[in-house]
Amino acid sequence: MIIGLHHAQITIPPDAEEAARQFYCGLLGLSEVPKPESLQARGGFWLAVGDDCVHVGVEDGVDRRRTKAHLAYAVTDLEQWRNVLSQQGIEILEGIPIPGFVRFEFRDPFSNRVELIESTT
Secondary structure (H helix, E strand, O other): OOOOOOOEEEEEOOOOHHHHHHHHHHHOOOEEEOOOHHHHHHOOEEEEEOOEEEEEEEOOOOOHHHOOOEEEEEOOOHHHHHHHHHHOOOOOEEOOOEOOEEEEEEEOOOOOEEEEEEEOO
């Protein structure tokens, strides 16, 4: 029986770890959590997102713009996030409306697709 989601993973180029930390921890305000010593040689880092975890792994030779795969972060004050990201020069991509939510998408500096979504109920 599947009982939940343990973690999700995105990837970045091998030389982009510090820039990814600045984006995800600095700009988005996510907290880095300790990665097990046995996995540290593989590169990357882990982030806490509420009670869940996002693994930021390193992977070379990937065209991240060619995929619709993405993570959707539940947020409060979607418009504040729109302003913060726009001020950083990040292009906002409007999502197709779905009942009960407002949302938009963008590409992180490594071309991963990201969605921010807020409940309207």
